[in-house]
Amino acid sequence: MSTMTDNFVPRRKKRITGRSIAILAFLAMCAAFFCIPLYVVIVTSFKTMDQIRLGEIFSLPVTWTLEPWREAWSEACSGIKCEGVSAGFFASLKILFPSLILSLSVSSVTGYALALWNVRWAGTFMFILFMCAFVPFQIIMIPMIILTGKIGVYGTIWGVAVVHAVLALPILTLIFRNFYKDIPGEIMQAAIMDSGSFWRIYREIILPMSANIFIVVLILQITSIWNDFLIGITFGGLNNKPMTVILANTVISATGESSYNVDMAAALLTAIPPLLIYFVLGKFFVQGITAGAIKG
Amino acid sequence: MPTIAFEHIYKDYGSLRVLADLNLSVDDGEFLVLLGPSGCGKTTLLNMLAGLQDVTAGTIRIGEEDITELDPKDRGLAMVFQSYALYPTKSVRGNLKFGLAAQKLDRAEIDRRVQWAAELLQITPLMDRKPAHLSGGQRQRVAIGRALVKNVDVFLFDEPLSNLDAKLRTEMRLEIKTLHEQTKSTIVYVTHDQIEAMTMATRIAVMDGGVIQQFGTPDEVYETPANLFVAGFIGAPAMNILDATITSSGPQASATLSDGTKIDLSHYEFTANPNEGQAVKVGLRPEHFDTSGKGGVVSLTLPVASRERTGSDATIFLKFGDDLIAVRAEPAEARDVMVGDNFAVSFPAGKLNLFDAQTGQRM
Ligand SMILES: Nc1ncnc2c1ncn2[C@@H]1O[C@H](COP(=O)(O)OP(=O)(O)OP(=O)(O)O)[C@@H](O)[C@H]1O
């Protein structure tokens, strides 16, 4: 009698070929392109100014210090105010949440309507959205300043939040619409026969199927809002500057000697929130991009 | 109680006319099967009845009420879809409950109905599972359950069994039939499977090219097909259709096949008077041939081309000019026949079908 392992001859593992070496070398170069500056920024933020003055930018800190981080967070001067980037952090949060809620709720409902209900002129509407998504912000910036001024939100947190939301709507609507388009027609037909209510079908059937796409859109939006500079500086006025604007002022405005360690720490502090989002939601992001509405 | 009536229905998709002047009426408690090849407009017709597609022209009535413009949820219909169309994020229970979303019912009544449907379909142990964790047959039951809870008089089925394997299909066929007998509801059932149609229907509407070719009981459709399309579409193996010419009309009518064989038509019940010299088509069902080869209105002795065993039956194919004639035989009989042998068959009076070669209509 033969057992299961009698004819067990393992296949040889594939060897590394010249082609894969070339790819690895290319990837290593790309990694270095990002990693070296990052390394410099990180080590500098932990150095004392005494060591920085020596000019060895690649050396490790002799004495590790958190002082630059503390200073960047709460004391660094941006213009005439010396409150650190923390003020910007909270301003950015205040911009982030309303604009996320506004843009995601409006675009997902519009996308749902365009994809799954008979909307008159849907094709024309989508073409216009598509065009809008590619209009550069600079072109409509000045009219929008006037417009927000008329409405009375110019120079407020709300102004920045609303502008972010409105500018994101076209592309987000198209993203949602394309996602919902793949929901099988018969599911929608069944729902229309069962309930017939636009909102109830959205709430009970469509929304629970949308987790993946919401995460994708959430990450896109958080990153773009957090990293934005132009909208923040034009619509925020003097008192509602987001973190990026505060950071820029901090780096530029230092009189006398530049505190590179504080600048670096401030830059890192500003970059951490989107990074954190990537780490936490990154896995879902990849799933969300590849997966459709129905797990199959 | 309601009857469903389609009156002068037209349906265009853009410039493509899918249905033209279609009339059909379904009696209360009937099991109507819409049968036809792919793309003939069955789903379109069903969706228009359900309100999921607009009607280009014409009227649909349920009872006396004109429902052509009514919202789907207000039509008092329930539908079972080919892909089951279960809500993927809801449990089985959630799916059944959502079936009642349009009806304003109190919680106790909802629970009672869900429980009743679950027991009837034997899905009680599955109530908390998601559709993704169910087998095809179980999903099908849930889909039927979601329609049942609505407690309506009319159920629509769009090819509900086509995604199941053969054994499950036979089981579910019986279950749906039993369900129909229990609930005494009206059912409109779409399929392109003639066995489903023959076994379940009280009446069949055979469709082709957006036109109803024949509307009758399974027996009528099978025994007296109204035209060549129905004759060829229903029955497996298909009816043998042979070219012939009328050689004499009147009480001693007869026809001649292309090889000169004479057919005695004196017992044939003509619905239209034949003319001498008229080209006709003769339809002979494989199972009506008498393999003893004696008597009948046609006798043929032809060489055997091949034979086939299909489980309980066997089919012998005879060479007739360039065509093949299929003859049903006992498996034992078919085993003894050699390819190339001459085989004598005859065809009894009264089973023969005659069609006008030009119009394709029954004569
Ligand atoms: N939305 C649509 N737009 C344009 N043409 C359509 C549309 N839906 C169906 N058709 C066409 O209408 C005809 C009938 O389609 P229908 O779906 O009713 O066929 P069916 O009889 O249900 O076929 P099957 O057995 O394959 O399901 C087909 O020729 C099809 O191409």
Ligand SMILES: [Mg+2]
């Ligand atoms: Mg169909």
